[in-house]
Amino acid sequence: MVLISTNTIAILTVGLISSSIIVFWIKKLLNSRLILINTHLTFLSKALKEKERQQQVLYNISTSIFILDNIKKIISSVLSEITVMYQWPNIAYLPQDNLKNGLLSYGQPIKLPSEQIFKMARDGAEVANITLNQSKSQVGIFLVGSKNNPLGVLYATHSQGQFTQDQVLFFKTVAHLLTLAMENNQALLG
């Protein structure tokens, strides 16, 4: 009886320790998988929120700029939407006639020379890496108008990293909306 009970206790003890080890490893595996998925979920949630902000901005722009009768108001409205609603402060618009008349750009100061920006826009560059005063950043250059009839350039700086494809597409869409509004306005003014 004493022998049996000792063996039983020994077996139970070994069983308990083995099952504890197995459970420990299973939990570790499941936890690491859960952490991975939660990280991905956080990324997806952020991406979705950004898409929703983009859609809101495009909606706001499309309901405001087409009824404005002044190109300056159109540009201000767009830059304001991007800065406030999209929370992207580093945005500017460089009009084509800036090259002739020396007008200032709208929005944040542009650090590259105008001629260089327009050349890049005409060459189809959308995103470029630049180094100014030893600091690197990426700029987005989005032509407003067409190659044959450029009206200006929408200029965005990414201070913290690189433009995603979605962000490039968003700014291109904004540039398209600006093109529509400005061409429409020019035609109105004759």
Next chain:
Amino acid sequence: MNGIVLVIFIFLLAVVIRVSKIISLIQDLKSAQLRTRQLNFLLEGKNKQMTLLTNLFPKTSTLQSKESRINQLLDDISQILQWKMSAFWEFNEKGQFLEFKYHRGLSKEYLLVMEDLLHNKIPVGGFGSGRTISTKQPVVVNNWLKDPQLKGVEFLSQAGNIHSFAAFPVATNAKTYGTLHLYAPQINEFKLNEVQLFTTVANSLAVILENDDKKAVVD
């Protein structure tokens, strides 16, 4: 004997606690995977919406006819967004009515009713499209059979198996082109996301058509 029972009991309790923790972890994992699928689905939807919008903008300076632009838009709504039923009602300024001119995915019964009973026309102010033109605001009906302004035309809903629809004015300050209609077989299909998207599309289309008209005059 009592000692053995106690040890066995403690052992079993320990196993149960550990297994229940694993089960809880597995449930968390399943919820997280489901949420990931939901978010991926939503993101895919948003990407399709952006594609629809960018496809709308003129790619070249070559003039495209109004018919061509409207047909292209309805095709894109069907193929890119996979939104089955849509239409464009064209505004006739002289007659002050809307003409049911372009459509996709609507049933034969609905088209027959539109032709036989309404002669493919509705007056400004009448039904959804007419109200859209007179107010220059979108009209959203998320439950056709319960909308008081559509009493008496339930037969249209039944003919087309349409339970919610939305009409968006395609108009600039200077000119009204018509209304863009989206239809759905379920109720409550039009939420903020859909209203914003199609308002953006309709507003952009209006300006594109107006720009085309001006370029045609110049040429």
